[in-house]
Amino acid sequence: MKIVVPIMPKSLAEIAELDTIQYAAADLIEWRADFMPMADLEQAARDVKAQFPKQEIIFTYRTEDKAETIISAEDYATLVQQFSTVFTYIDVEILKFSAITLPDNALVSYHDFTQIPLNLPDILSKMAASGAKIVKFAGMPQKQSDVLRLMTETLRFSEAHPNLTLVTMAMGELGKMTRVASDSFGSSWTFASMGATSAPGQLSLEDVVKIREIFQ
Numbered sequence: 001m002k003i004v005v006p007i008m009p010k011s012l013a014e015i016a017e018l019d020t021i022q023y024a025a026a027d028l029i030e031w032r033a034d035f036m037p038m039a040d041l042e043q044a045a046r047d048v049k050a051q052f053p054k055q056e057i058i059f060t061y062r063t064e065d066k067a068e069t070i071i072s073a074e075d076y077a078t079l080v081q082q083f084s085t086v087f088t089y090i091d092v093e094i095l096k097f098s099a100i101t102l103p104d105n106a107l108v109s110y111h112d113f114t115q116i117p118l119n120l121p122d123i124l125s126k127m128a129a130s131g132a133k134i135v136k137f138a139g140m141p142q143k144q145s146d147v148l149r150l151m152t153e154t155l156r157f158s159e160a161h162p163n164l165t166l167v168t169m170a171m172g173e174l175g176k177m178t179r180v181a182s183d184s185f186g187s188s189w190t191f192a193s194m195g196a197t198s199a200p201g202q203l204s205l206e207d208v209v210k211i212r213e214i215f216q
């Protein structure tokens with residue numbers, strides 16, 4: 001299981017202040033660009049790359065969880081085109097922006113902040129049908145059986161699509177175990193935090209590293 005650590009800088013100054021040595025154990029860095037003013041994104045992209053010269057970086061402009069992130073489909077598509085060539089992977093909310101032309105390094109994602117939907121297999125199938133090589137789902141369980149269902153459906157889907165990199169997690173307190181047990185149910189990556197979390201239930205990078213050492 002690869003460990004992804006999100007960074008969520010709100011300004012160029014915050015990028016400059018990042019203590020990047022602390023991120024050494026991360027296999028991948030996720031730059032959550034949606035916290036930055038749009039006008040600073042180009043410069044910020046250069047600065048983020050300079051801060052993490054040796055690590056693979058995912059560019060993510062999340063719109064699903066923020067009512068205030070209002071972006072037109074055209075502007076979102078422009079962002080995807082512009083930054084897909086700059087970073088290792090680019091997160092694309094494909095079910096929301098379905099008209100988009102996916103770049104080769106797209107990682108398609110869908111989030112449900114209220115539930116683990118009963119049609120999770122359909123959601124995964126739709127995302128896989130986009131042709132992306134990496135498919136990610138994060139949902140909010142309401143009960144323990146939701147967590148088990150996410151794990152069961154993930155395992156089933158990963159076995160049916162062995163060439164796909166599948167990434168799933170249950171958010172919140174109930175879902176914490178999915179963040180350390182990814183390998184055992186067919187999810188390839190887990191997201192861990194450094195300081196502030198970018199989603200409820202994320203464990204710290206330090207804790208995930210420890211747990212991974214015990215499991216391996």
Ligand SMILES: O=C1C[C@@](O)(C(=O)O)C[C@@H](O)[C@@H]1O
Nearest residue numbers: 006060138171191198199202
């Ligand atoms: O898609 C994900 C997963 C995530 O929502 C999580 O639950 O850890 C955190 C986000 O930063 C990332 O883009």
